[in-house]
Amino acid sequence: MSVATPIVTPELARYMRAPSEVMRLARMGSGHPTRLSFLRVLLRRLGTTDWQIDRPVWNVDVKGVGHGVYRVKSADRTYSLVAFAHDLPPEMRSDRVIATAWDATFTLFDGDPRSEDIARLADNVPLQEAGRISSKELTLARANRSVRLFEHVVNALAQGQQPDPDEIANVGYLMRTTAVYGSGKFGASDRSDIAARAELAAPFQVEMLTVWLIRAFTVDIVEHIAAAKGGDTAAKLDRDTRRSLGVGNSTGLGMAPFIVRHPVLLNNWMMARETALARVRAQANATPQTIAGLTAAADGAAKNAQAWYSEHPVQVRKLYDLRRDLALISEGLARWDWNTDHPWDALWAWGEATLTFEGQEALLSLMLEPHGALIDDLADHMGADEAANFRIDGAMPVAKLRDILKSDYAWALEIDFSSPENIARFWYVSEEKLEPRLGERATEDGATLEQPLCIARLMSELYASLQAFDASSPVAALMLAHPEHRYAVRRAQVTAKHPYAEVHDNLIAADMLPIDLLRCKLAFFGASQFDPRSDRWVRINLFAGAPFPDELESEGAA
Template sequence: MNISLRDPNVVMKLSRLGSFHQSKLSFLRSFLKEFKDWDYKRDLFELNEHGYGTAVYSFKKKNRVYSLICFANELDENERSDRVIATKWDAAFTLFDGVPLKQDIERLKNEVPKQEFGRLSYKELTLSRANKSVRVFNHVVECLSEGKQPDNDLITSVGYLYRTTAVYGSGKFGLADRFRIKDREEIYGPFRLEMMLVYLVRQFTFNQVNHVAKSKNPKKAVSLDINICKSLGIGNSTGLGMAPFIVNHPTLLNNWISAREISLKKIREIKTISEKDKNLFLECLKKSIKNITSWNTESQYQINKIKSLLKDLNEFIVYLDDDFNFEQDYAFNELYLYLEKEYCEECIEYVVSMMMEPYDDITSPLIKEMSSEEEKYFNIPTERTVEELKLILEKKYPDILTIDFSKDENNLNFWFISKNKEEPRLANRFDEVGAELEQPLAIARDIKKLYELLSVTKNSWTIAKFLSTNNELRHVVRRAFIVEKFPYSEIQDNTIGQKIMPIDMLRLKLSFFGALKFDPRSDKWLRICMFQGAPLPEQLKNYDEHWVYN
């Protein structure tokens, strides 16, 4: 049986992308799998009684070493902010390529805490900072120093001791360019080093909290229970900075979605589902419900989504237990068709992620295909004709071509880069100033413009001839030829319309990171948790790959 890949015009709608969940393809899970047999070590831990100072952690295999350097500093209560405009943080981190010398640590001590205002070098791979959840951190210190374990309800409701507010890589602020390291096999797969940084930061937070408690009451203090450590992750506050990334990296986006779509197709094409695979799927699905019931948010938008997801999943599980026959041919295909017919997008995508759990043989080879070299597809094939380009637009952007951009509601917003922090923002073009400095992220509108222009141009003209007088649309001409080759490279929605939910774009990216418990704080930023439930570094050599559901 040959199942078609899902239609990009369905999958690439923002509401669908904003319903994606973590899966076996997620970067934090594939990172753990890749690094599970590396040697983990805490190389340096020089903190004072308050937990301020320097620490170094490393992963090593043969001659390759990656070292996380942590700088924890005192922070005035009034200076603590998760917003990207903050200038000081409780702790700052960089992932160093190799073993740092004393002089490297001294140099970085001056630069890393400054973050965007510091200068890094090609020896540093990623950069980040994090703030404490003061409430949880202080509570844990208090309890441990008294010889007790912290309150489980508080731990569960927050889920982390620290949250990061940005993780930078790929040449930012002088960090190593990706080309310097891209041939290393261990980092085939996107964001591996960013994931490593966050994972090691998580370990630092446990060591720091234990250290502060012990310093406070050396005789009585106990260490944080290992199972509580496991249940804690690293929080992350994410704003609009992530949204343009997925527009600006079309082939990378394609490769992420494509891995998911190919996995689903192959799973739907399995004729006979083994008892073992069926059981694993059901076990993961049922156990995962606790990730939804413990999903806390004050966002009404998300509360509604969670409610409908939970209702759908409970119904779906009853259906699986009572009515569904896994012994029929192509059972997962039948199941998928049933999902599409009966349930909401959030539930469909949730179950799609679950379907992958038993099929390592399908997902593992695809993980290596999830990186991309955008440069390879940068040149425009200018020998092609206007007629060909027009056909590509008609085939690849069918819904976008029907949008009427002369209506204010469809052209309401503009994306810009803020001057004070060089961060992407979204604003109403009719109420705010600055629309003339709009970033090229209104792809749907510009594709429509291009189509209209092509429609009054001779079909036989080459693209070279067309561009010689129409270079203002060059950026979308390039994209159209990319989407011809990479069907999942383009969001099939209007990113400047009245109805845009920018957090859908963030959620798409974060789901591929492997984040859980999306907690929108507005329509433009959200909090998440990473590595919650993940094995600790000492447990990596022999861990359960389905830890997400334990």
């Protein structure tokens, strides 16, 4: 699949933020969802095309055990979430990756499953890693109940009442997923097999579709159990309460290295977002509609920030900054002179001078929100044909490679890797779960199995080796003498064409926060209520406030 880079004219380039500003962890770890986030892209497509959504199968008993099928169908394609509900003893409920049983398990089936397909899936999907799925399945997922809220909602509905709004607000979801696997894992269809489909071309669309349908399942299962318990007196969730619920997610270090291992994809995500911001800033004036849209978005962001809760000290500080900055934004908008030349650029300049990183990145999201017609096409540029960038240009002169390192990796060459605090950690893959982990070099074994995720150190080592080579020598000669630099040479050549491909920080430093990597990626997913539970794992909410399948047709694009 070929993904064209969005056109950036010299005029537009004036409004683009530099990679040296955007690609620092402190800013990446302050990211907010935007209308280019992948779940928003999915909802727009589902809401503006001919997709029909139904639930043709619901075979669940009074205890809430059984299976259901949620079908998303167009004239050309059908995708079906096959959901299995289980009776899980409380002592077996765990969000850890080493868990072996869950309250619910899922797969997204490519097509309309037959009874024999469901029987095969019933033998495998509940086992997750211990089972196997086929190329007919696009994802594999599991979820656990948020026990306190789930039971509270069941009991309230069974008595014909609505659940306590404070309880709903404090948790925000009935279930949280602990994994949503795709891209060939455990036998699922490979990404390359489906990437050419228009509805799946944007990144992580099958994963987002899976989670969105899981959200519908969580409401259906809680209402089903309540009806079995309460009989004719049982109620269903009212629209506003149901709409406020999302799907929780517990995510750890397994997600963090992704954006390092996929530099072209990371570049395309960032490039799309930064191009969108530049397009907004480049406008000569503002319309009443976009001003009203910005104000409404700012009001919604302020309400979300007030409801956003975390006990992690890093996030507590960020929430303080965010709430203060959103108040400043609201005050500023109330008296903003929209008749000035290029008012959006002026607003951004004010934000850069006034707000923290949290506030600036929130302002970016707010400024994009009312400009769908101007920027939504950029979602088509967020995928990547990474294989196209795999070949190394062996004919490139060493002098040219050296120039790339001096310009694009100056930040890396400034780091002193002889200092213990700059090599304090190492990334490795756990033998038990084949998941990325972060070790402490001074106190833990395993550094001999270190993964090549510290790009800064790799480039520093490559640069040192380059000094012994004649400037006119080809890169091929360098790699013959130093094959250990092959990976670094390829990345350097990729970055020369993709300015937002690298995180401009030392990823093995003692003070590096993995949750900054997590938040960057999760913001592109569209996650809200980012809540770190340590510096290495986090809980989030997906699709809270979004329409349900029965609401899409009436609401259209998101």
